[in-house]
Amino acid sequence: MTTTRFAPSPNGPLHLGHAYAAIIAHDRARADGGEMLLRIEDIDGARSRAEWADEFREDLAWLGLTWREVPAQSTRIAQYRQALESLMIMGLVYPCRCTRTDIARTARRMGPDGPVYPSTCLRDPVPPGPDAVWRLDMEQAMDLAGPLTWRDERRGLHVARPDLFGDVVLWRKDAPASYHLAATLDDAADGVSVVTRGADLFAASHVHRLLQVLLGLPEPVWHHHRVLVEADGRKLAKRRGADALAARRRAGENGHAVAATLRAALFDTGISLSEYVDRSP
Numbered sequence: 001m002t003t004t005r006f007a008p009s010p011n012g013p014l015h016l017g018h019a020y021a022a023i024i025a026h027d028r029a030r031a032d033g034g035e036m037l038l039r040i041e042d043i044d045g046a047r048s049r050a051e052w053a054d055e056f057r058e059d060l061a062w063l064g065l066t067w068r069e070v071p072a073q074s075t076r077i078a079q080y081r082q083a084l085e086s087l088m089i090m091g092l093v094y095p096c097r098c099t100r101t102d103i104a105r106t107a108r109r110m111g112p113d114g115p116v117y118p119s120t121c122l123r124d125p126v127p128p129g130p131d132a133v134w135r136l137d138m139e140q141a142m143d144l145a146g147p148l149t150w151r152d153e154r155r156g157l158h159v160a161r162p163d164l165f166g167d168v169v170l171w172r173k174d175a176p177a178s179y180h181l182a183a184t185l186d187d188a189a190d191g192v193s194v195v196t197r198g199a200d201l202f203a204a205s206h207v208h209r210l211l212q213v214l215l216g217l218p219e220p221v222w223h224h225h226r227v228l229v230e231a232d233g234r235k236l237a238k239r240r241g242a243d244a245l246a247a248r249r250r251a252g253e254n255g256h257a258v259a260a261t262l263r264a265a266l267f268d269t270g271i272s273l274s275e276y277v278d279r280s281p
């Protein structure tokens, strides 16, 4: 039986793109009698609001979906810290105090998330502290893990290329764990067998596969689904609010009908499905 997940961040209303993601996760799991998990990714305390998470549950019910909710990320900080500490013991992470501006100035190449950090604080170590992040020593980590692959249900087998990202941040000053560390640990802890998420996060799976091996976590399969885009190709954004599910719900629209439309991928609103929103080089 398949376990999938829908993992929204409660920093704004869900829109049709989220509804599509939730439906894919739900239907993929239900196809063999499995279940979709709902995980509220509220690790970014400054931007997360519990009220949004309440709305999310109402939105999903309105769409006619069923799920099991697992603990929100904000309750799991101790596990994230423990994983960081094991990577410290393995000598695979280092503190870094470089600013965004430093990195923009010194980077020599672009990665899937922007300028790639040129390992300045690895060559010139700085002490850890509350104003430092922790980065993965990518070269050493990859040496230790050896060559890796991962499989996406829709797009086949991939050679893992976490090196595209360079020395990713695993522990932030503000959040505190990074998306990469938190999502990887959570999916394993929650027993997710098929990691369902938008193709805009496709490249992140290269890093997640490496973290799984370093931390001794099970290997899932991935299912990166197409993402809804505006007529001009831009991804739907939470802040636009126009397509908020809550607004449709309050306006008396039928959620099951909205879900049926999304399932049929019939869009007459200038919104369409795009295979892969990739901003990497």
Ligand code: GLU
Pocket (backbone or CB within 6 Å): 007, 008, 009, 041, 183, 196, 197, 198, 201
């Ligand atoms: N929390 C992320 C978001 O709301 C999703 C991350 C994931 O599915 O891995 O965009």
